Amino acid sequence: MDLEALNGLLRPQSIAVVGASNKEGKIGYTVVKNLLDSHYEGVIYPINPTDSEILGLKAYPSVLDVPGTIDAATIIVPAKLVPMVTEECGKKGVKGLIIIASGFSEVGRQDLEKQVVDIAHSYGMRVLGPNIVGILSNSDLCNASFAPFLPLPGKAALVSQSGALLIAMDASTYTRRVGFDKMVSIGNMSDVNFADTIEWLDQDESTACISLYIEGLRNGRAFINAALNAVKPIIALKAGVSAHGAAAAASHTGSLAGSGKIYDTAFQQGGVVRASDLNNLFDRTLALSLQPPMQGDNMLIITNGGGVGVLATDAAERYGVPLRFAPADVQAELRKHMPEFGSAKNPVDLTGMAGKDWYYASVRFAFAHPWVDALAVLYCETAMTDPLEIAQGIKQALEDAGVEGKPVAVSFVGGEQSAAARKWLVENGIPAYDAPDVAINALAALREYARSRQMAAVPFQRYADVDEAAARQIIANARAHKNSSLTEIESKKIFRAYGMPVAMTELATTEDEAVQIAEQIGYPIVMKIMSHDILHKSDAGGVKVNVKNAEGAREAFRTIIANAKAYKADAVIEGVAVQEMAPWGTEVIVGSVNDPTFGPSVMFGLGGIFVEILKDVTFRVAPVSAEQSYKMLEEIKAGAILAGARGEEPRDRKALSEVLSRYSQMITDLGDEISESDANPVLVYEEGQGVKVVDARIILKK
Ligand code: COA
Numbered sequence: 001m002d003l004e005a006l007n008g009l010l011r012p013q014s015i016a017v018v019g020a021s022n023k024e025g026k027i028g029y030t031v032v033k034n035l036l037d038s039h040y041e042g043v044i045y046p047i048n049p050t051d052s053e054i055l056g057l058k059a060y061p062s063v064l065d066v067p068g069t070i071d072a073a074t075i076i077v078p079a080k081l082v083p084m085v086t087e088e089c090g091k092k093g094v095k096g097l098i099i100i101a102s103g104f105s106e107v108g109r110q111d112l113e114k115q116v117v118d119i120a121h122s123y124g125m126r127v128l129g130p131n132i133v134g135i136l137s138n139s140d141l142c143n144a145s146f147a148p149f150l151p152l153p154g155k156a157a158l159v160s161q162s163g164a165l166l167i168a169m170d171a172s173t174y175t176r177r178v179g180f181d182k183m184v185s186i187g188n189m190s191d192v193n194f195a196d197t198i199e200w201l202d203q204d205e206s207t208a209c210i211s212l213y214i215e216g217l218r219n220g221r222a223f224i225n226a227a228l229n230a231v232k233p234i235i236a237l238k239a240g241v242s243a244h245g246a247a248a249a250a251s252h253t254g255s256l257a258g259s260g261k262i263y264d265t266a267f268q269q270g271g272v273v274r275a276s277d278l279n280n281l282f283d284r285t286l287a288l289s290l291q292p293p294m295q296g297d298n299m300l301i302i303t304n305g306g307g308v309g310v311l312a313t314d315a316a317e318r319y320g321v322p323l324r325f326a327p328a329d330v331q332a333e334l335r336k337h338m339p340e341f342g343s344a345k346n347p348v349d350l351t352g353m354a355g356k357d358w359y360y361a362s363v364r365f366a367f368a369h370p371w372v373d374a375l376a377v378l379y380c381e382t383a384m385t386d387p388l389e390i391a392q393g394i395k396q397a398l399e400d401a402g403v404e405g406k407p408v409a410v411s412f413v414g415g416e417q418s419a420a421a422r423k424w425l426v427e428n429g430i431p432a433y434d435a436p437d438v439a440i441n442a443l444a445a446l447r448e449y450a451r452s453r454q455m456a457a458v459p460f461q462r463y464a465d466v467d468e469a470a471a472r473q474i475i476a477n478a479r480a481h482k483n484s485s486l487t488e489i490e491s492k493k494i495f496r497a498y499g500m501p502v503a504m505t506e507l508a509t510t511e512d513e514a515v516q517i518a519e520q521i522g523y524p525i526v527m528k529i530m531s532h533d534i535l536h537k538s539d540a541g542g543v544k545v546n547v548k549n550a551e552g553a554r555e556a557f558r559t560i561i562a563n564a565k566a567y568k569a570d571a572v573i574e575g576v577a578v579q580e581m582a583p584w585g586t587e588v589i590v591g592s593v594n595d596p597t598f599g600p601s602v603m604f605g606l607g608g609i610f611v612e613i614l615k616d617v618t619f620r621v622a623p624v625s626a627e628q629s630y631k632m633l634e635e636i637k638a639g640a641i642l643a644g645a646r647g648e649e650p651r652d653r654k655a656l657s658e659v660l661s662r663y664s665q666m667i668t669d670l671g672d673e674i675s676e677s678d679a680n681p682v683l684v685y686e687e688g689q690g691v692k693v694v695d696a697r698i699i700l701k702k
Pocket of ligand 1: 018019020021022023026027028047048049051061062075076077078079081085100101102103131132133162163164
């Protein structure tokens with residue numbers, strides 16, 4: 001991406017307001033007024049066809065009449081005039097357009113939107129919007145929007161697809177005391193999208209954390225890549241889960257994928273922290289913008305009340321942060337700063353008698369101790385203590401502890417004095433909340449961030465021993481015969497070309513051939529009908545297992561053909577597949593979909609009821625490293641079965657993760673051809689014994 005071009009758009013030195021107006025109540029009036037009220041230090045050029053002065057500024061009939069250069073043009077004229085204005089801006093050499101006007105793709109006018117972007121691009125201009133509120137930046141003293149005022153200053157940046165929500169969040173930054181440096185409305189994302197803004201904000205010195213409100217992404221992969229490359233934390237609130245594709249999905253994997261699960265996994269893969277709702281977006285943004293990630297697992301809770309300690313304990317479990325007892329040396333030291341009836345375990349209860357000194361001593365000691373990876377300091381307002389004093393004691397203790405790179409979150413429950421103490425803490429860089437569970441959730445966000453970054457740091461390594469050309473040849477042959485799906489044998493050949501262990505299978509067109517192949521493979525064997533017209537082989541009586549000798553093979557061949565003809569008289573039968581009979585193992589399913597937003601994605605689950613009824617599956621956007629794949633095996637609820645539950649031997653999870661990783665490479669390489677595919681079942685043997693793909697299916701793109 002050309003960051004320079006975006007500079008003109010997101011940090012303009014001069015702004016033209018096209019559609020500026022002297023009429024109060026019009027957006028063209030508000031934007032000029034906002035620029036003046038925010039003390040914008042760049043040059044403002046109001047553009048209006050008739051008025052020569054707007055809000056005391058010299059106005060021009062067109063951008064072409066402006067004497068100086070223009071970085072950004074804010075466009076506030078009716079949609080139908082926007083192409084013409086864009087053309088003029090292009091001629092003028094404007095760098096970027098902030099198109100506030102509505103009336104484009106959001107009301108079905110994709111054509112008008114495309115026309116505008118095409119004109120803009122022909123002049124090398126970038127387009128923000130249309131259908132947006134504008135941009136706001138505290139560090140640039142720039143409110144080029146019709147939001148009422150600049151947000152409470154802070155270190156976060158908000159990128160929002162919804163303009164109304166941005167305005168609402170802007171105003172509530174003051175009541176919630178969560179500071180933002182920038183707010184960017186991206187509306188229809190005709191050109192500048194989330195990926196571009198993430199990349200730009202990541203290098204912006206005034207931004208410490210990037211918060212996103214997302215309704216839908218266009219190019220999911222660009223988003224993941226931008227998120228992965230970002231060094232700053234990203235937090236996303238995703239509204240609405242995508243059901244697209246689910247209804248039309250031809251396969252099981254497709255219907256399981258359509259429930260927004262791929263969005264979940266994609267965010268995780270990009271190291272993006274999730275927010276569950278608007279409150280949570282604010283709360284987590286506060287923590288991520290002020291505190292470092294939580295690198296380990298040990299959180300210590302220090303409190304002056306049993307009740308908030310219990311609430312915090314519950315929250316720790318709810319948000320997946322393990323709560324362990326502090327080691328003996330830590331407990332012994334903490335005991336020195338509490339009465340007899342206090343508790344030094346975890347939560348550490350200093351009791352209601354705790355004043356500034358006890359908080360100071362215990363926070364200072366605990367924060368510096370290597371066992372502690374994160375600290376939650378909770379306080380309940382009492383008549384004997386002054387909240388502000390406690391807050392100051394905590395801040396002093398954190399400073400005096402002399403450690404960096406560890407997060408802390410604070411909760412002060414109480415009245416106005418506690419509110420004032422929280423405000424003071426936040427202004428001093430410490431996220432402070434009004435409930436213990438919220439403070440724990442904030443630390444959970446910092447832990448999720450650290451963990452997903454660690455996982456995202458393991459890159460996918462391509463397997464070199466694959467034969468993509470051979471796979472493509474098989475697909476080309478099938479297409480030449482106008483087949484939209486591959487047979488089991490064809491599918492398996494492709495799986496094998498990608499280095500996956502596949503149960504040997506060959507096609508027999510005569511009884512003699514069947515015997516010949518069976519003898520090569522070795523008895524017992526499995527025999528199956530091969531016909532593009534019969535997808536459910538068992539229903540058609542088209543499968544015979546445990547065929548033990550030549551006589552059995554001949555008989556099975558005849559029966560299968562007869563059954564298939566009886567099942568579907570006009571079915572074109574290619575022959576009978578003769579297959580190695582793999583020994584029993586744990587059945588798992590590996591599947592893929594081509595997600596409209598994220599592209600090829602892998603699904604994994606245990607076979608049988610686990611997938612069919614419990615829908616116990618997990619997804620990853622492909623490709624996935626073997627290490628990531630291993631995580632998938634642990635993620636499903638039935639993961640314990642593979643780990644060796646109830647006295648069973650552990651299964652060969654290493655071999656299975658390699659298959660998942662190779663499979664993910666296959667669906668990525670052939671993403672232009674494969675619409676859906678699966679390996680069902682894959683049998684997983686005991687550790688060291690490997691896995692075997694017993695059945696495979698590939699459906700081609702239309
Ligand atoms: N160059 C510069 N100014 C022009 C112009 C041109 N080529 N053509 C017209 N104008 C002027 C008009 O004369 C008018 O100024 P005036 O008040 O002095 O007469 C001004 O631009 C605005 O044009 P107008 O026709 O009065 O439109 P409007 O102000 O009623 O509405 C929009 C314009 C863009 C605000 C409106 O079409 C719109 O899209 N509203 C929704 C915006 C929105 O909500 N966006 C965010 C969604 S989250």
